[in-house]
Amino acid sequence: NAGVTQTPKFQVLKTGQSMTLQCAQDMNHNSMYWYRQDPGMGLRLIYYSASEGTTDKGEVPNGYNVSRLNKREFSLRLESAAPSQTSVYFCASSVNRYLNQPQHFGDGTRLSIL
């Protein structure tokens, strides 16, 4: 009963390095999301994918790219990491492609950029 699985759980990068955060869900959900959580702020949507083959920008997409590889997997890529991207990243999924409401979250990836 894995739900939403994120890898890695922790990562330290140097400024300018690239990195892909992986996310997979085993609930056959249509929609998947990437959020970031910063101290003193709520979760902010980076990108989402309402269904396989589609992706859309969220509130804070700059500096990120995403790939909806298949129905199960939704990856987030930082091409050139910056200290401002230090954050905790959460992947989420929901069954309803028309309802932008994340239902299940992964446990997060804590990313530090030096």
Add this chain to the structure above:
Amino acid sequence: DQQVKQNSPSLSVQEGRISILNCDYTNSMFDYFLWYKKYPAEGPTFLISISSIKDKNEDGRFTVFLNKSAKHLSLHIVPSQPGDSAVYFCAASVNNNDMRFGAGTRLTVKP
């Protein structure tokens, strides 16, 4: 601009008493509101929601109240249990899109 605000970063309550977590919003177009609960080192989990056509929704020990005129919602937990200790986020969306989250309130329930 933070359209959803949780002005109390933390709240401490005795076991068995009522916990009231508050949330204010600025966007009058929000029509759907949610509460999520988050334990340390885990992702948030959906707790309860309410549509703007209602002013109350109840699920077991959890009740959400919505006051549209005041742009305010609250989550009541009765009775509070130590296992309820977590960070609670409120969230709001417009027409099922563009969901915005508050910064969270850390609830501690003391035995």
